[in-house]
Amino acid sequence: MAFDGITVAALAQEFKNKFTDGRLYKIAQTENDELTLTIKNGKAQYKLLISANASLPLTYITEESKPSPMTAPNFCMLLRKHINNGRIINITQPGLERILDFEIQHLDDLGDIRQKHLIVELMGKHSNIIFCDENNMILDSIKHVSAVMSSVRQVLPGKDYFIPDTMDKFDPLSVSKEEFFNTVFSKPINLSKAIYTSFTGISPTIAESICYAAKFDSSIPANVLEHGNQNLIWIQFYELMNKIKKGEFTPVIYEKDDLPVDFSAVRLSTHSDCNEIIYDDMSSLLRNYYAKKNLHTRMRQKSSDLRRVVTNALEKDRKKFAIQEKQMKDTLKKDKYKVYGELLTTYGYSIEPGAKKFDTINFYTNEPISIPLDPTISPIENAKKFFDKYAKLKRTNEALSDIIIETKKSIDYLETVSASIDIATSENDLKAIKDxxxxxxxxxxxRTGKKEKIVNKPLHFISSDGFHMYVGKNNIQNENLTFKVANGNDWWFHSKTFPGSHVIVKCEGKELPDATFEEAARLAAHFSKGCNQDKVEIDYIQRKQVKKVAGAMPGFVIYHTNYSMAITPDITGIQEII
Structure with missing residues (x-):
């Protein structure tokens, strides 16, 4: 979700509560389009990140310290000259615009009190940080916008600052019911679009949520809605704006499969299929949201090389396996050629020279058979030709029998590695898979010098009945769990049909309750390639029944007697021990 006006309103309230009367202790320009302000207010000290990055404009209180360049850029030097040690006297947001105005009081060179404005515009590619005097004249900005770049508004020193044109949009915090009706329900476009194109600061996500809360399909044209239904939309809109005016924000992140899907300063009605995580303030929400997003992005980037190795090897083996299966199918004809040879050896004396085929009775089945012949050679030479073909196919069949098994084992192994990459949650997990x-x-x-020791532990969960459950994150870890960590009477779980993790439940000499069996099975289903299925069949057995095959790939085991259950791969509610 982009930084919409409601998110900015929540931040404005948070900043006002924490920064008012605080002093700007340090100003650093950590990137070309990014500032970090250190603010002291009483005994508290805060670091405020402000980014005007075109692809990801944002601002929040951070705990991270980024290094500053050796030589401060001109914009940073100007801010230090004017407002370093200045006092923040107010923070405002015009309407529901994606703009924050920091009003800062400071002493000039003569010791007189002056006021300056540091204006943060969080508007996508038009994002900027603009420094103005008390008369709203631009002193400088982190990005200069010339007349060549924009004919609407120049952002240059000496120019007057004004809020960019919002295309005749209304301020949603002050719009009347009549204006709302006349604006939204006169548009022949879908309902959600009619809402977010009519008001500043309203994102498509918020508009969708308003429609969903009123129980309307957001795709229906706004101008066909009847008056009673129009009123239901207005009620949802009015209640939301009333909460914003009162400062009643509920910072929330929506997650699905442990990945952040969306965030908002107010609850959304459109994410009923997601987990809802509530935060105390927008800054802590944004820190966690972008930390998780960045971790997911970084993990995807770092795992790409491993995925490429595994994917290429899998494609190669699958092509090889398809060719081998076709060749094996062809060798099944070998017995036919042996019969041809034997029949020609037995009855060849009766065949006329130059015959193109020989019709006789197969003495193995007592059924008629037609044998194709090469008319340029004798029947005995034809028989030898068929015997040679039989011998060749027999040799191929014997060789392929072992080769196909090895190719299939390689495919199965690589699929387990692919599953391990899917569940990797840290760089150490990926290093272990690479090893x-x-x-x-x-x-x-x-060889790159001394080998780095990788600290990589299995996932650890505890069942609702207090039993410890461990999940392997790669094949070597799976093998270690099964044959070194687990005792003979501990229970072992694994997906029947999908590659996945070994799951061990430590019994400590006790009998496992049914709930623990089900929770362990859910873990085995979730940490397998079948995690997106409705149900996954899980095999489970005491560890002493699981055997390792000598010379097999890591993690490959066999067992002959087992129990099975079909279970959902949902692990919600199972407590993980970090």
Whole structure:
């Protein structure tokens, strides 16, 4: 979700509560389009990140310290000259615009009290940080906008500052019911679009939520809604704006499958299928949201090389397996050629020279059979030709029998590695998988000095009945869990049909309750390639029944007697021990 006007309103309230009467202790320009302000207010000290990045404009209180350049840029030097040690006397948001105005009081060179404005515009590619005097004249900005770049508004020193044209949009905080009706319900466009194009600061997500809360399809044209239904939309809109005016914000992140999907300063009615995580303020929400987003992005980038290695090897093996299966299918004809040879050896004396086929009775089945012949050679030479073909196909069949098994084992193994990459949550997880691929020969080992020791532990959960459950995150860890961590009477769980993790439940000599069996099975289903299925069949058995095959790939085991259950891969409510 972009920084809409409601998110900015929540931040304005938070900043006003924390920064009013605070002093600007430090000013740093950590990036070309980013400032970090250190603000002291009483005993509290805050770091405020302000980014005018075109793709990700944002501002929030951060705990991270970023290094500053050796030589401060001109804009940073100007701010330090004028407002370093200045006192923040007010923070405002005009209407519901995506704009924050920091009003700062300071002493000039003569010791007189002056006021300046640091204006933060969080408007996508038009985002900027603009420094103005008390008369709203621009002193400088972090991005200069010339007449060549924009004919509507120049952002240059000496120019007057004004809020950009909002295309005749209304301020949603002050709009009347009559204006709302006349504006929204006169548009022949879908309902949600009619709402967010009519008012400043309203995002498409908020508009969708208003429609959903009023129980209307957001895609219906706004101008076909009947008056009674129009009133239901107005009620939802009015209640939301009333909450904003009162400062009743509920910062919330919506997550699905442990990944952040959306965030908002108010509850949304459109994410009923997501987990809702409430925060005390917008800054802590944004810190967590972008930390998780960045972790997910970084993990995806760092895992891309491993995925490419595994995907390429899988494609190669699958093509090889398809060819081998076709060749194996062809070898099944070998017995036919042996019969041809034997029949020609037995009855060849009766065949006339130059015959193109020989019709006889197959003495194995007592059924008629027609044998194709090469008319340029004798029947005995035809028989030898068929025997040679039989011998070749027999040799191919014997060789392929072992090769196909090895190729299938390789495919199965690579699919388990792919599943391990899917559940990796840290860089150490990926390093462990890379080490495994080096050990198994899929990645060439390159000596780069002293080998780094990787600290990589299995996932650890505790059941509702208090039993400890462990989940392997790669094949070597799976093997270690099964044969070193688990005792003979502990229980072992694994997906029956999908590659996935080994799950071990430590019994400590006790009998497992049904609830623990189900929770362990849910873990095995969730940490498998079948995690998106409605239900996954899980095999479970005592560890002493699980055997490792000598010379097999890491994590490969066999078992002969087991129990099975079909279970949902949802692990909501299972407590993880960090």
């Amino acid at each position: 495994e691929l080096i050990q198994t020969g899929y990645i060439k080992f390159k």
